[in-house]
Amino acid sequence: MSSPHGRHRARRAPSGARKLATRASAAGATLALPVIGASTAFAGEDTTYIVASGDTLSVIAAEQDVDGGWKTLYENNRSVIGDDPDLIAPGMELSLDGPAAGSAGGSATDADNASYGTDTAADEPTAVMPVDGSTPTAGYEASGAHWENGHTGQDWSVPVGTTVKAAAKGTVVEAGWDESFGYQIVIKHGDQDYTHYAHLSQIDVSVGATTGMGEAIAKSGATGNVTGPHLHFEVRTTPEYGSAKDPVAWLKNHGVTVSNPA
Incomplete structure (x- = not known):
C-alpha cells in the first residue's frame, strides 16, 4: 500500500517527425513534403498525412489545421483507422481534406461515443488489466x-x-x-x-x-x-x-x- 506524499514532474519527449504527402488526383503520384501549412500545399490535390510514432488524432488535427478537429479527421478516415480512434499506427496515410477512399462515413455521434481518452464505454475493449492473477x-x-x-x-x-x-x-x-x-x-x-x-x-x-x-x-x-x-x-x-x-x-x-x- 502506498502513502503518496511525493510529487513528480513529467518530462515530455519531443513528438516524432511529422510527414505529409500529396497525392495528385489525376496521375496518382505521391510526393513527400516537409511539415508546412499542408492544407494549401497544392491546389486541386488531396493532402494526406503519414502517421508518425506518438501521434494522436487531436495532435494531427491541431498541427495541420483540420476543419472540425480530430472528430472530422477520424470520420474522414474511419475506413483506414477502424472503429477505435485511439488506435492509429505509424505509417497510416490519413486524408486531411475529405473522406478517404472507401470511407464508411460514420456520424459525429459515432465519434462522440468512441473511446478517445474519455470515460465513454466502448463496444470493444480498449484497455486491459495491468496485471494478471492478482x-x-x-x-x-x-x-x-x-x-x-x-x-x-x-x-x-x-x-x-x-x-x-x-x-x-x-x-x-x-x-x-x-x-x-x-x-x-x-x-x-x-x-x-x-x-x-x-x-x-x-x-x-x-x-x-x-x-x-x-x-x-x-x-x-x-x-x-x-x-x-x-x-x-x-x-x-x-x-x-x-x-x-x-x-x-x-x-x-x-x-x-x-x-x-x-
Missing part, C-alpha cells in the same frame, strides 16, 4: 493510516516480478524513482487520461516510448512506501499526483471486467 486489496479512496488524503488508486497483490502491462496504448511520460511510489511509470493516453504504475521492481520502458495495449512495461515489486509486494494502479487527468479518478470505473468504461475490487 488479488484486489486497497481500493480507490480507501481511508486509513497509510494514506494522507485517501487512497488514490487500486492496489492488486501480486508476487514480486509479476509482469506489468500498459493498460492502453499511449506514450511514456514518466519512468523512474519517487520516494513514496518507488519505481514508477506514467503513460499518457489519447487527449486526457494518464495511467500510473507504482512500487515496481523493474522498469522496461523509457520516457518517450510508445506502448501498445497490453505491452509488458515493468515487473511488479515492493519499492517505495509499502507493506508488501503489490501493484498500485492509478488513473489521472494530468501526469501529476493529485488528479486521480476511479481506476476501476475507467477500466470498466474501456471494456475491462474487474472482479471484486476491494
Whole structure:
C-alpha cells in the first residue's frame, strides 16, 4: 500500500517527425513534403498525412489545421483507422481534406461515443488489466493510516516480478524513482487520461516510448512506501499526483471486467 506524499514532474519527449504527402488526383503520384501549412500545399490535390510514432488524432488535427478537429479527421478516415480512434499506427496515410477512399462515413455521434481518452464505454475493449492473477486489496479512496488524503488508486497483490502491462496504448511520460511510489511509470493516453504504475521492481520502458495495449512495461515489486509486494494502479487527468479518478470505473468504461475490487 502506498502513502503518496511525493510529487513528480513529467518530462515530455519531443513528438516524432511529422510527414505529409500529396497525392495528385489525376496521375496518382505521391510526393513527400516537409511539415508546412499542408492544407494549401497544392491546389486541386488531396493532402494526406503519414502517421508518425506518438501521434494522436487531436495532435494531427491541431498541427495541420483540420476543419472540425480530430472528430472530422477520424470520420474522414474511419475506413483506414477502424472503429477505435485511439488506435492509429505509424505509417497510416490519413486524408486531411475529405473522406478517404472507401470511407464508411460514420456520424459525429459515432465519434462522440468512441473511446478517445474519455470515460465513454466502448463496444470493444480498449484497455486491459495491468496485471494478471492478482488479488484486489486497497481500493480507490480507501481511508486509513497509510494514506494522507485517501487512497488514490487500486492496489492488486501480486508476487514480486509479476509482469506489468500498459493498460492502453499511449506514450511514456514518466519512468523512474519517487520516494513514496518507488519505481514508477506514467503513460499518457489519447487527449486526457494518464495511467500510473507504482512500487515496481523493474522498469522496461523509457520516457518517450510508445506502448501498445497490453505491452509488458515493468515487473511488479515492493519499492517505495509499502507493506508488501503489490501493484498500485492509478488513473489521472494530468501526469501529476493529485488528479486521480476511479481506476476501476475507467477500466470498466474501456471494456475491462474487474472482479471484486476491494
